[in-house]
Amino acid sequence: MPTEHPTSPVRATLASIDSFCRAVFMAAGADEATSDGATRAMMHGTRLGIDSHGVRLLPHYVKGLIEGRINPQPKVALSSAFGAVGVLDADNGHGGLATFVAMDHAIELADRHGIGAVAIRNSSHFGPAGAYALQAAGQGFIGFAFCNSDSFVRLHDGAMRFHGTNPIACAVPVENGNPWLFDMATSAVPYNRVQLYRSLGKSLPAGTASDSRGYDTTDPDEANMLAPLGGEFGFKGAGLAGISEILSAVLTGMKLSFDIAPMPGPDFSTPRGLGAFVLAMKPEAFLDKHQFDAAMTRYLETLRNSPARDDLNVMAPGDREWKVAEDREKNGVELDPATAQSFAALAARYALQPPFNP
Amino acid sequence: MPTEHPTSPVRATLASIDSFCRAVFMAAGADEATSDGATRAMMHGTRLGIDSHGVRLLPHYVKGLIEGRINPQPKVALSSAFGAVGVLDADNGHGGLATFVAMDHAIELADRHGIGAVAIRNSSHFGPAGAYALQAAGQGFIGFAFCNSDSFVRLHDGAMRFHGTNPIACAVPVENGNPWLFDMATSAVPYNRVQLYRSLGKSLPAGTASDSRGYDTTDPDEANMLAPLGGEFGFKGAGLAGISEILSAVLTGMKLSFDIAPMPGPDFSTPRGLGAFVLAMKPEAFLDKHQFDAAMTRYLETLRNSPARDDLNVMAPGDREWKVAEDREKNGVELDPATAQSFAALAARYALQPPFNP
Numbered sequence: 001m002p003t004e005h006p007t008s009p010v011r012a013t014l015a016s017i018d019s020f021c022r023a024v025f026m027a028a029g030a031d032e033a034t035s036d037g038a039t040r041a042m043m044h045g046t047r048l049g050i051d052s053h054g055v056r057l058l059p060h061y062v063k064g065l066i067e068g069r070i071n072p073q074p075k076v077a078l079s080s081a082f083g084a085v086g087v088l089d090a091d092n093g094h095g096g097l098a099t100f101v102a103m104d105h106a107i108e109l110a111d112r113h114g115i116g117a118v119a120i121r122n123s124s125h126f127g128p129a130g131a132y133a134l135q136a137a138g139q140g141f142i143g144f145a146f147c148n149s150d151s152f153v154r155l156h157d158g159a160m161r162f163h164g165t166n167p168i169a170c171a172v173p174v175e176n177g178n179p180w181l182f183d184m185a186t187s188a189v190p191y192n193r194v195q196l197y198r199s200l201g202k203s204l205p206a207g208t209a210s211d212s213r214g215y216d217t218t219d220p221d222e223a224n225m226l227a228p229l230g231g232e233f234g235f236k237g238a239g240l241a242g243i244s245e246i247l248s249a250v251l252t253g254m255k256l257s258f259d260i261a262p263m264p265g266p267d268f269s270t271p272r273g274l275g276a277f278v279l280a281m282k283p284e285a286f287l288d289k290h291q292f293d294a295a296m297t298r299y300l301e302t303l304r305n306s307p308a309r310d311d312l313n314v315m316a317p318g319d320r321e322w323k324v325a326e327d328r329e330k331n332g333v334e335l336d337p338a339t340a341q342s343f344a345a346l347a348a349r350y351a352l353q354p355p356f357n358p
Numbered sequence: 359m360p361t362e363h364p365t366s367p368v369r370a371t372l373a374s375i376d377s378f379c380r381a382v383f384m385a386a387g388a389d390e391a392t393s394d395g396a397t398r399a400m401m402h403g404t405r406l407g408i409d410s411h412g413v414r415l416l417p418h419y420v421k422g423l424i425e426g427r428i429n430p431q432p433k434v435a436l437s438s439a440f441g442a443v444g445v446l447d448a449d450n451g452h453g454g455l456a457t458f459v460a461m462d463h464a465i466e467l468a469d470r471h472g473i474g475a476v477a478i479r480n481s482s483h484f485g486p487a488g489a490y491a492l493q494a495a496g497q498g499f500i501g502f503a504f505c506n507s508d509s510f511v512r513l514h515d516g517a518m519r520f521h522g523t524n525p526i527a528c529a530v531p532v533e534n535g536n537p538w539l540f541d542m543a544t545s546a547v548p549y550n551r552v553q554l555y556r557s558l559g560k561s562l563p564a565g566t567a568s569d570s571r572g573y574d575t576t577d578p579d580e581a582n583m584l585a586p587l588g589g590e591f592g593f594k595g596a597g598l599a600g601i602s603e604i605l606s607a608v609l610t611g612m613k614l615s616f617d618i619a620p621m622p623g624p625d626f627s628t629p630r631g632l633g634a635f636v637l638a639m640k641p642e643a644f645l646d647k648h649q650f651d652a653a654m655t656r657y658l659e660t661l662r663n664s665p666a667r668d669d670l671n672v673m674a675p676g677d678r679e680w681k682v683a684e685d686r687e688k689n690g691v692e693l694d695p696a697t698a699q700s701f702a703a704l705a706a707r708y709a710l711q712p713p714f715n716p
Contacts, residue, residue: 082471082640082643082644083442083470083643084472084473085472085639085640085644087644087645112441113441113442113443114440114441114442114443114475115441115473115474115475115637117472117473119644119645155661155664155672156672157666157667157671157673158664158665158667158672159665159666160664162661162664168598170597172604172608182597182601184594184597188591189591205590207589210667214665214666229587229588229594230587231565233547233587235673236542238675239528239540239675240540240598242538243528243540246500246654246657249653250650250653250654250657251500251639252645253645253646253649256657258660281443281475285440286443286611287445291611292608292609295611296604296608299604299607299608302520302614306513306517306518307516307517308517308572309571309572312515314514314515314516315514315515315593317593317597
């Protein structure tokens with residue numbers, strides 16, 4: 001198949017993108033579990049409109065699998081257990097695979113003990129943290145997911161890339177509705193916002209990035225590091241990043257952010273030694289499920305109907321994402337040019353049908 | 359003893375303030391457990407310089423104990439248990455008493471199961487959330503504490519007081535050092551900041567408060583509600599407030615913030631039906647303690663020595679508080695005029711020696 005270089009907007013259905021990703025992973029030598037975990041993680045991003053952590057990552061992951069950063073045939077297994085806690089060794093496999101397995105185990109522990117937590121070792125980039133929190137909520141459990149990542153974000157008053165974007169994700173089941181789903185980087189904005197604004201030549205929002213001396217800048221070309229959430233109160237965002245750092249790197253015995261090799265390379269052959277952390281809680285261990293459900297429903301109804309400024313609507317965490325998901329499930333998704341191009345290249349390389357061919 | 363009305367700065371030692379508070383509580387009819395729990399909670403605030411949640415609350419708590427909002431002789435007990443989880447009924451007693459008991463239990467659960475969580479029901483204002491996280495860290499456990507409170511904080515794009523200041527606190531033990539201690543309201547600033555700036559006639563920082571239509575204002579006299587942490591990214595602060603709300607009110611079966619009677623009254627006779635939530639984790643359940651300690655030490659050393667902007671110093675969560683504690687342990691604390699006056703009045707009422715008499 002000749003290499004296509006699409007220049008006009010390219011659309012594809014979620015299902016065809018999903019199949020394509022799986023086929024590419026298998027063709028690249030990943031085992032089925034890796035193909036499944038990595039694809040599910042990316043598809044959470046693409047389905048819900050968190051495109052920075054969606055299928056644009058496919059070529060990145062393939063490169064890692066081929067060159068050695070990610071183990072394509074990992075033996076993911078519990079390395080230790082204590083009561084309601086476990087430690088999972090990802091064997092340098094894909095972070096999506098490892099974290100879905102870890103959350104499955106946390107759910108199992110929570111079912112038995114009311115609460116369960118799993119520390120993940122020897123893992124790699126896990127994509128959108130919300131995918132794992134959502135996995136818990138989808139089974140009726142409250143879920144949390146944390147990770148750290150290569151340094152990008154300064155500390156409050158700092159002038160060094162110290163923490164990663166270190167997300168915190170939490171999802172809560174809602175009866176007869178989409179879960180409450182919260183997934184935030186502890187920096188003010190994620191790094192791809194800077195990249196995007198750079199490519200668009202747009203000014204960054206104030207208080208989101210700093211130059212190499214730690215001075216805030218709105219010029220995306222001057223931006224060297226991200227600012228922690230909070231602006232003047234950035235000690236709050238830095239503290240929240242610290243929670244993710246401590247749970248994901250200290251409690252797991254894995255690399256602190258400032259020790260992690262850069263995600264974009266150039267080294268794609270060395271495992272990055274990432275940790276992560278997931279936690280699940282069973283509502284029924286605390287109170288009657290009907291009471292829990294009724295309270296969540298009332299909380300969300302009151303929230304969504306509460307007075308807003310101007311003509312705006314107040315949204316609950318996840319509401320924006322569910323809307324995007326509904327649209328993309330129905331209408332497919334428009335792939336950005338870079339992703340469409342990399343899909344075409346991967347399709348050519350592995351003699352596969354890209355998902356956007358009519 | 360005649361009522362004193364001190365107008366010049368009044369200083370007292372921490373020990374004398376502590377004794378005074380306990381004596382006042384006992385004289386007001388509280389049992390010893392209440393006197394102990396409430397005093398310890400306030401003293402955490404006063405010792406560490408979190409004065410908004412320190413001993414300035416003594417008259418407030420006494421009023422609640424006398425008029426019926428707070429049960430002065432509560433039977434605080436576990437109402438249910440499941441695995442590594444418990445539910446504690448505070449019997450409308452003081453939130454400090456209840457939450458210290460709850461964290462004791464969470465620590466016990468974590469010692470046995472690796473992790474433990476306790477939902478607190480029928481409680482009241484618990485003061486500084488960090489006190490309970492610190493209790494865990496002081497015993498070698500990672501601790502978290504959450505609560506919700508009467509509505510003050512709008513949602514992102516909202517025009518209604520929806521959440522309380524809904525804090526998140528986390529503390530992590532550090533070998534041969536003060537714990538890492540993080541305690542933040544999920545609003546940009548706590549409410550007392552508005553009150554303070556109002557009394558000083560100062561402009562508020564941008565993005566911290568809104569008028570009754572939800573428009574941000576820097577005029578403390580116009581401020582009707584607080585803004586969630588994050589400014590333009592206030593959906594993050596609102597989501598974090600949601601975590602505290604869900605754990606503290608939904609999971610406990612207690613009142614959502616918009617249902618909670620106002621803290622300043624006028625009703626001081628009705629129990630407020632607050633919930634709260636504490637969690638503890640045992641590091642040794644996850645990895646070798648020496649490895650954990652070494653990583654925390656390295657993390658903090660790197661952080662504190664990292665490059666800063668201008669002549670500033672980068673601080674870890676808690677560093678500011680430990681400095682204040684050191685100073686106040688040595689030099690005592692200056693009581694603000696209102697607190698000094700209320701102490702004098704309480705001393706007179708109960709025929710006690712106020713802590714600042716030479």
